[in-house]
Amino acid sequence: MAHYLDIRRQLENGELSLTGLVEQYATACHEQKELNAFLEVFESEASARAFDTEKKLRQGRAGRLAGMVLGLKDNICYKDHVASAGSKMLRQFVSLYHATVVEKLLAEDAIIIGRQNCDEFAMGGSNENSAYGPVHNPLDGNLVPGGSSGGSAAAVAAGLCMASLGSDTGGSIRQPAAFCGMVGLKPTYGRVSRYGLIAYGSSLDQIGPITRTVDDAALILEVIAGEDAYDSTVSQQPTPSYSQLLTPAKKYRIAVLREALDHPSLDPAIRKRIDSVAEILKSEGYVVDPVSFPMLDYTVPAYYILATAEASSNLSRYDGVHYGYRSPSADSLDALYRNSRSEGFGAEVKRRIMTGAFVLSSGYYDAYYTQAQKVRRLVRNRIMDIFNQYDFILMPSTPTTAFRIGEIQDPVAMYLQDIYTVLANLAGIPAISVPAGVHPNGMPIGIQLHARPFDEANMLAMAKHITDKMAI
Secondary structure (H helix, E strand, O other), X not given: OOOHHHHXXXXXXXXXXXXXXXXXXXXXXXXXXHHOOEEEEOHHHHHHHHHHHHHHHHHOOOOOOOOOEEEEEOOEOOOOOEOOOXXXXXXXXXXXXXXXXXXXXHHOOOEEEEEEOOOHHHOOOOOOOOOOOOOOEOOEOOEOOOOOOHHHHHHHHOOOOOEEEEEOOOOOOHHHHHHHOOEEEEOOOOOEOOOOEOOOOOOOOOEEEEEOOHHHHHHHHHHHEOOOOOOXXXXXXXXXXXXXXXXXXXXXXXXXXXXXXXXOOOOHHHHHHHHHHHHHHHHOOOEEEEEOOOOHHHHHHHHHHHHHHHHHHHHHHOOOOOOOOOOOOOOOHHHHHHHHHHHHOOHHHHHHHHHHHHHOOOOOOHHHHHHHHHHHHHHHHXXXXXXXXXXXXXXXXXXXXXXXXXXXXXXXHHHHHHOOOHHHHHHOOOEEEEEXXXXXXXXXXXXXXXXXXXXXXXXXXXXXXXXHHHHO
């Protein structure tokens, strides 16, 4: 299916019916249920919104996203709809309010077609940790789609919706986008409100789009970014018109992290693709230099200490008393807490809660949590030093292409899949993964651009230029 800008033109010209389009997407969702990308399809509600939006289009008063059919990751709140975060713990939780990003989407006449499967509480890199079963990669059903926003990426890649909103704590938008051949954007920390996002790691989480094109990602960011009275961490900086700024302003200077390309975990074919992209850009007059970043191997350990510490705090509210799953087999308050959490959480979530509790515990706090915060500061300082000389950092999105469902059983090996993505979250900078060709195994390769804080406009322009070149 075409991307949004083409569809919008057809809707405005009367060549396409919006109600018919929504019906087409809903039918596709049902026909491809085996992907397990959607947990719920809001078919009748989406059709009603499409009918109303079609009238607005005819009257010339439709919003910027009129006709955009989106899916929501299951950890983003949509009033009067279930938001379970892929967990048994919240299986029956119905949100009482809209996330700010949802309010902004609806205000611009976007149509939300359903909620999408994800790793439980966004904890995972393969979408195998959902309480509702794994999501399958639409390009090869035996492979994972990536995680934790795997349902969101798979749905866009399979043509079940035009775009999705996911969340990215350590790569959970960019990694599945890379595995499914889509565009995945993680904005600067604070660029987009987190109000209404079920928290995993509050200093790392950020909501962003998964789309087919950079143009669509830019337009969605333009709508969902900006200040919000409900989120004290969101930036007051004005939101640029990203969708109108997609031409590179100059011949940029681009750094390629030497340690990223030389890392033993990197697939040689992905390394070759990065090299070829660098050569193309050099031939056009861009400066592309190798730059040293000796802290790469420290980023994953630091990230998992900080993320699990924050998770253990954020998930302490799910205790069987306030809301969420309550064990029926408890004969005391202590048993209620213990049984509800033991039965309500999956294995990976329990592993991360316990890890977080350990690194925050007396006697270990300074040895782990404090040291990880120091590493985080050193990482950001080094990245900002690089940005004093260069406009962007270019690196792989993932060390491999999509792997088989069930292939990686060792949790540490799974965590190391995040080696190229956690950097942006630790440093609080924006990053985007774009498709850059096909691996000899037939699966898509993703490459990443990182930019200075709040420089999404130039990053999106450069990303569009790269994807245009890759399409030639």
